[in-house]
Amino acid sequence: MPNSSLSSWNDGAAKSAILDFVARVTREGGPDFVRPEERVATFDNDGTLWCEQPLQVQFFFGRDLLEAMAERDPSLKERQPFKAYLERDMATINDLGKKGLFEVGAAVHAGMTEDEFDAYAHNWLATAKHPKLGRLFTELTYQPQVELLEFLRANGFKTFIVSGGGIDLIRCFAEGRYGIARDQVVGSSVKTRFEMRNGRGELVKLAELDSFDDREIKPHNIGLHIGRRPILAFGNSDGDLAMLRYCKTGQGPRLALLVHHDDAEREFAYDREFRLSPLAEALDKADEYGITVVGMKRDWRAVFEAG
């Protein structure tokens, strides 16, 4: 057994599955040994590495800029889909879906250069707080997962985020909060245009979606960005199921994991009724597909870092 620093994980089937898997793939000369360069681990972000309730952080991020824009152009308050965003009209937001929400964000940030976006996002993340929990969003990363990422890297894994959220926003905190470098973040993205502005080459964000990194697109983007089938994958919704199956059906030892949010006391309890990102098929078929379910209530000793 490798040394484990998974102190925020309770003993149980999930923790044992992780420790056993890492021990097997790192045992040189053993039947399940995996060369370090093939130790690829992919993690979803929203709901897997940080809190996604009552809505994905991406939504609050887009809405705050939209509100500033609506001050200057009040007609936005009357136009859909902006109206629903501004009023947090959940029926319309649910109809828009995760992709529709991302498209509103893309429209809101269009015209910014990557450097402007980066500065804006850093400032926003430094002060933006969760509406119910009252803490900074960046403090709502899951402590057991941060420990797991560190544990995997200490055992020669390369850790990646593969998220439906916007790639650029995640990159602004992934290095600091998860120890995951910017180039190891995969997510939804918009097209950009390269142009010279005042003698400086700039990437300008366009309103057009380039890739919406959800469901079957996650394996495609893993192929594009990483070029290797992960041997460990961790998700929390049906949007991650294709990634989990892509991982799990590869040859050799594989571990696919799913967070089940069943802890209304310490975080939130939800699965199939969260319309923007339901967990239903993945939960129903976890046994059949060989996916290890991690119950937040049972398996995590702590949820967030001590405040």
Next chain:
Amino acid sequence: MPNSSLSSWNDGAAKSAILDFVARVTREGGPDFVRPEERVATFDNDGTLWCEQPLQVQFFFGRDLLEAMAERDPSLKERQPFKAYLERDMATINDLGKKGLFEVGAAVHAGMTEDEFDAYAHNWLATAKHPKLGRLFTELTYQPQVELLEFLRANGFKTFIVSGGGIDLIRCFAEGRYGIARDQVVGSSVKTRFEMRNGRGELVKLAELDSFDDREIKPHNIGLHIGRRPILAFGNSDGDLAMLRYCKTGQGPRLALLVHHDDAEREFAYDREFRLSPLAEALDKADEYGITVVGMKRDWRAVFEAG
């Protein structure tokens, strides 16, 4: 000065520029110090890291499979653009352009799963030889550049390939030949479809282009895959100019370099007349843009690894 193992580089302005730059960005407390996570170096592949004459290796790779297909379906021999490919009809090939050539390759490899492609490409690379130089293509990587990549990594840089060539083919030899991991390769790509085949999740290559990674698309793909502006970039054609300017016009110390193939004796001498990938504007404006020109004849003591 950091220790240099650039033994295949002749002393001169180019080598000095490299040594000086690396010394400056790694000197802690110095005015030009760059944190290791920001030491991103991007390299074009064809003509910058390995030989691209008389045609890019990608062409020979696609043609060999196309020939096998034409054995089974002789009608391909009469249909353009396949006919030009099979007959190496340079006039038509030049009209197709680099993007057209890549599209033929995409059509040829469509339907393969990523695993099938990987196995096929590894086998091909193990035996395929350059038509004039008589050596394996994989032996035609430039020794000075392999040393430079190692030197940069030894000084805390993260090295990336950003190529117009197919991302999957490059990934099959970049780790072994350049020490560049699969996820640090950016290139042209096709769309894929994720599907379950006999209980196994597979990425199937489609004939449709996803990204043709040339000219202004290179900075876009750097933004997408790396998420950081490179502080060092190295190319050899006008297809790399946007990447070189993107690098060079960033704030802080930057080094942009250009290989000029002026060595007919040891390799090939060409620039503006190579229609598939000309070097003209980048050479004419190198001074104005602050790009360091590396003359193969003058600056490289050796070109290829000793055979």
